[in-house]
Every structure is written in C-alpha cells, then in structure tokens.
Amino acid sequence: MKKTSFYLVLCIALFASCTLKQKQNQEQKPDISSYEDIIHIIHKVNNYWQTNHPVHENSFWHRAAYHTGNMEAYFLTEKTEYLAFSKAWAEHNEWKGARSDNKDEWKYSYGETDQYVLFGDFQTCFQVYADLYNIEPTDYKITRAREVMEYQMSTPNNDYWWWADGLYMVMPVMVKLHNITGNNLYLEKMYEYLQFADSIMYDYDANLYYRDAKYIYPEHQSVNGKKDFWARGDGWVFAGLAKVIKELPETDINRDFYISRFCKMAEAIAACQQPEGFWTRSMLDAEHAPGPETSGTAFFAYGFLWGVNNGYLSKEEYAPIIEKAWKYLTTVALQEDGKVGYVQPIGEKAIPGQVVDANSQADFGVGAFLLAACEMARYVQ
Secondary structure, three states: OHHHHHHHHHHHHHHHHHHHHHHHHHHHOOOOOOHHHHHHHHHHHHHHHHHHOOOOOOOOHHHHHHHHHHHHHHHHHOOHHHHHHHHHHHHHOOOOOOOOOOHHHOOOOOOOOOOOOOOHHHOOHHHHHHHHHHHOOOOHHHHHHHHHHHHHHHOOOOOOOOEOHHHHHHHHHHHHHHHHHOOOHHHHHHHHHHHHHHHHHEEOOOOEEOOEHHHOOOOOOOOOOOOOOEHHHHHHHHHHHHHHHHHOOOOOOOHHHHHHHHHHHHHHHHOOOOOOOOOOOEOOOOOOOOOOOHHHHHHHHHHHHHHHHOOOOOHHHHHHHHHHHHHHHHHHHEOOOOOEOOOOOOOOOOOOOOOOOOOOOOHHHHHHHHHHHHHHHHHHO
8 A cells, every 4th residue: 555655646746747847848938920820910910000091191201111011011921902002102102202303402301391302211112112113113113212312322422321210211222222223323322321320320339329429328328327229229220231131232342241230230139138028118228218119129020030031140049039029029019909019109219208008009110010020930931
C-alpha cells in the first residue's frame, strides 16, 4: 500500500511539473498569427476605414500616408477595391499635391494652403501617384509630380527637409521618380537634402532623429532631463529608409550609407521598446508621456519586419522585438470592430498628459498599421 501511494504521489508530482513547464513555455512564446489570420486582419482594418471614410478629401500628408498603406495592402492582397479607392482619391485631387500653378509663389516652410507646393507634406501623395502609374503607365498621373520635383531640384536650395517626418514624405517619391524617369538627379538631390536634414536633426550618439531643430538636447529636454526623441518622428524616418532601400538601385553610390543608417537606427529603436511591445511617445523617457502609442510602434514594426524579410536585420536578434510589437498591435491597438486605436493625434512631439486611448484613431495610423501587417504576412510565409 505504501509503495502504491509513493508511486501515485510521484506520478502526480511529475504531471504537475510537466504542466507547469508547458504553461511557462506557452507564456514565454509570443502568439504569432498565421498568414491567413494576418490577411483577415488587413481586410478587417482596411474595410473598416474605407467604409467609415468613403468621402475623398485633399492630398495633404496624413491622407496620403494612409494611401501608402492602402497601396501596400493592394500589392499584397490584389483586392481591386483597394486599388480603386486610391485611384479615386488621386483623381479627386487631379493628381496634384498643393494646387498653385504660379511658381513665383511656391513655398516650402510649413503651410497648408495651395502656395506650399514645395512643402514635403504636400508631396507625399506623389508616392501613391507613382505606384498607380507603375500599375497602369499613363503620363498624366505623374506630370505634376515631375513638374514639382524637377523644379525643386533646379533650385540651389538644399534645406527642404527641416523636420523628420519629411524624410518619409519625400525620400520614397524621389526614388520612385528616378526609377520611372532614369534621371539620376533625383538620387543626387535626395542624398544632398538628407545631409542637410542630418546636420540639424540627427543625433550621432543616440542614432535617432529629433523631430526638428526645436527639440535638440540640451536646449529641449524630457520631463526627466533626457533627450526627447518623438516616436512617430523616428518612425517616419525608419519606415522611409526602408522604402528607399527597397527601391534604390543596387548601383547607387550612396546605397551603403542608407543601409548603415537604417541598421544603426534599428539597434537604437529596439533598445527602448517597452516590455508590453509598444514604444512610448518620448522614446528614452517612458514617464514623459506614458502608455501605448500605435503610429510610432507600427512604423517601427514595419521597419523591423522589412529589414528581416530582406536580409538587412538578423531574424534571431529582432524576432522577439517583432513578436512583442505585433502582439501589441493586434491585441491592444486593434479593436474588435476593426478600428486601430491608441494613435497619438496630429502633432509634432510627445505631450505630457495628452490622452491617447482605444478610440484615438487617424488615417496615417491606419496606413502605418497596414504597412506593418503586410510585412508581417510576408514574415510568416
């Protein structure tokens, strides 16, 4: 009897031990969606946005940023409704950004009126127009884009990109137009403009970008006296670099520079991910504007995923970063109805006390989410 009891206790103990180890392994292993699950998520998110925002508005940056994500969703899924949606938006805007035809009044400081033709926020749309051209080449789709960018490149000015967001807004435009036209000036000027941007915004110690010259340390600091790098601002740059490298000719003399910058940023960004998978709005000071934020996180996830998928980043090193970010995006940011929440509103910095919650959504946040989701689908294939 005693021998039977001993073996019974031993079996119970072994079973309990195995169950505990199984539970620990399940807790340690992040949930990874299947390819089919990710495609379902893409349709859920994009259908929700398009259904609830059917009216096409102007071509300013935040709407154009959504369409960069929508076009990526089309390239992955080949859902014709997505292509039609972006094409209708382009037609609504007559394939233009800012609409002024008087070059004497064209400006590139901040502005939202039709005179700010040379302001990068009005040039983001040219990414989408170039993609639509490549699908069905017809010159009128890029006539305005070429007119604007080639006029800009004819000027002696190199200070067009004075804020971090501008690197996402315009660098991919210049690569796309180079590939269409064969005009090498697009690549030469892109590098020249980036050197100016680096001279006023890039921190060579942190390998991150300040949003613009107003936020450079130590003149500007976070609430705890740290360098204040705005997550969405660095998200724009990181995603923009991925888009540039993706289409940049192998023969470009500055290709190694872009790759090196991308990889250094990846390392710096990964180091400040929060345990829950997101990045706080002030990247190095989680107490400055605490809590989750989706747009920066989604752009970072897109960059990491693209880098791993294309062999520029180590999968072994970055898989844990990617998996935590994806878990946040799909279990916290994504709402049951398809809404993408926790998107910081339009702005230029992390704001202490600003409320960002499940109902905080924006077009550019959806675009960022779609970019990340499309690369995640490729990641799991």
